[in-house]
Amino acid sequence: MPHVYLILLLAVAAETIGTTALQASQQFTRFWPSVLVIVAYGLAFYLLGLTLKVMPVGVVYAIWSGLGIALIALIGFVVFGQRLDWPAILGLAMILGGILVIHLFSATTGH
Numbered sequence: 261m262p263h264v265y266l267i268l269l270l271a272v273a274a275e276t277i278g279t280t281a282l283q284a285s286q287q288f289t290r291f292w293p294s295v296l297v298i299v300a301y302g303l304a305f306y307l308l309g310l311t312l313k314v315m316p317v318g319v320v321y322a323i324w325s326g327l328g329i330a331l332i333a334l335i336g337f338v339v340f341g342q343r344l345d346w347p348a349i350l351g352l353a354m355i356l357g358g359i360l361v362i363h364l365f366s367a368t369t370g371h
Contacts, residue, residue, distance in 0.1 A: 264314045271307035272324055274300045276331045283340060316368050323362065326355045 278300030285293035311320050330352050336342035344352070 264311050267307050268311045268315075268320065268323060269327075271304050271311065272327045272331065274304035274307060275324065275328045276335065278304060279328070279332050280335050280339065283336075319362055319366065319368055323359055326359045330356055 278297050281293045281296035281300060284290065285297055288294045288297075308320065308324055333344060333348075333352055337344065
């Protein structure tokens with residue numbers, strides 16, 4: 261895996277942690293989850309910026325947001341008991357399919 265993809269995956273992980281902490285912060289009424297939101301999002305955007313030195317912004321953002329959406333949906337189900345119906349699951353599968361198409365077939369990703 262090229263180095264830029266590792267940085268992008270770390271950005272996705274940081275964003276996912278930040279979004280999970282956002283839910284746990286209960287609208288910024290809990291101190292430590294609120295601090296984690298700020299730190300995780302700061303790290304996520306820093307790492308995202310590093311990937312933009314190598315890859316186009318549209319591709320980076322599609323991968324970052326798509327993986328983030330799928331991971332947050334999974335965390336919402338496992339941690340917070342939030343259920344998705346079949347159309348939502350199908351939509352998430354289409355997002356992940358789009359990421360695979362970009363990664364496997366696009367010449368703009370720099371791999």
